[in-house]
Amino acid sequence: MLTKAKDVVCTFCGCLCDDIILTLDENRIVKVERACANGMGLFKNYNPDLLSPKIRGKGASWEKAIKEASEILSSAKYPLIYGLSSTSSEAQRVSVKLAEALGASIDSTSSVCHGPTGLAMQFVGEPTCTLGEIKNRADLLIFWGCNPIVSHSRHFARYSVMPSGRFVQDGRESRKVVVVDVRLTQTARVADVFLQVKPGSDFELLVALKALVKGKSLDAVEVGGISIKVLEELVSDMKSCRYGVIFFGMGLTMTKGRDLNVRELFSLVKELNDHTKFSALPMRGHGNVTGADQVMSWLCGYPFAVNFSRGYPRYGPGEFSAVDLLCNKEIDALFVLASDPVAHFPSKAVDHIMEIPTIVIDPAESLSAKKATVYFPTAMYGVDCEGTAYRMDGVPLRLKAPVKGNRPSDEEVLEAIFEGVRRC
């Protein structure tokens, strides 16, 4: 018999669209409505059947796998727990407890995403807002170094460009859209204004904009490939809008300057608030990467790259962050929670992953899971496992479990490993 589940939250990206409709035939998702292509893939390709864990590629019982994982972690001199961003905040919480018990380092995918944004927030503060405020008020939207049409496909339609809001009643007509990027992306093609910045020039461009906002004149014809005249027009729009927002992405955090780029962007937004209401919002990638930052911050005081080897949390981006620990060959065991570093880390880091024992918890058999010493195929949060996830603007949403699956949750496996470690 077919049943419908309404208002399901899609956990693919930080938009956490909470209006998805699923049609279920028993426990199979047979139809997905309202999701973008990425969300469709998440729901349609998931098979909730109970699968056996694997030890060194061979099927094993859950008990044996828990025991093996616990022994690996207990006997390691310096383990790292990494990932956290595609699981519930309840599971994230247990992973921090496990890191503390082990005296391990713990890092989330934030360190290879908006970690530099976290560093910038610690210097400047966070000029933030909710997506609801943007929908109802923002009349100037600037997308800097991000391509939401590809990576956050419903962002335009639900939260930013298209919807009519309380003070922007004509939707798209009421809003001006500016894109700053190195490439003429799909997002740039639908903008009102596109500034094609030279690679590696974002910092200079942000400094120039801030100077113009302060009323300084610039002794230059162009900055970062953009003429001063165009920059002056943008500054005029920024100062005269009723509510402006800069959404920014990896184009700032992954290039030269990293946190300094974002620091300058936040400073620009701070300056703009002397003239009008302005905010900045990072385009968060993984469904609950914002939750990873929140949970780590409540429990450790820091959002990522935390070490417990002295029994208390120490913060060390560049030292306790996953890529650094792997490239420096410092860790001797890796625990991956809902992430795939083998697919997404620089090759030098992957080389060290191949040399050490790894434990992977993931609903899908990723490249990291394929290589794992112990692999646990767990339930998918928001599909057959309830929980909490934080949207990119920091709003927590409750995740339903529309599919009644048999797989254990990440949280349950983590708790079992925590108990196993205590017994070792």
Add this chain to the structure above:
Amino acid sequence: MISGRTLEQAKEMHSGKNSKSYREAVGKVYVSPLLLNELGLAEGEKIVLKSSFGRAEARAYVDPGLPHFVVFIPMGPVANLLVGYETEGTGMPSFKGVQVEVCGAC
């Protein structure tokens, strides 16, 4: 070189990172029409790219939105052969803005 998300990479990721279609989706390099022409390549030809961190092979396709000397590779194992691992004290390696040499057809 810039690496990043593509719709195809995201779609094939859901069908499994061990699948042929995922490997094909991340084994591409997008170049400007001018650069493709200068290199004397046809779309779909396999080319070699080198950075100071490694070497990768990928099939070349045109993206008219790219500047002349910028290439784009979908995020994944191929791009990661070229990216820098120095994090400059932030934890973030250089996934974008990596200097690469496009060496032409394999």
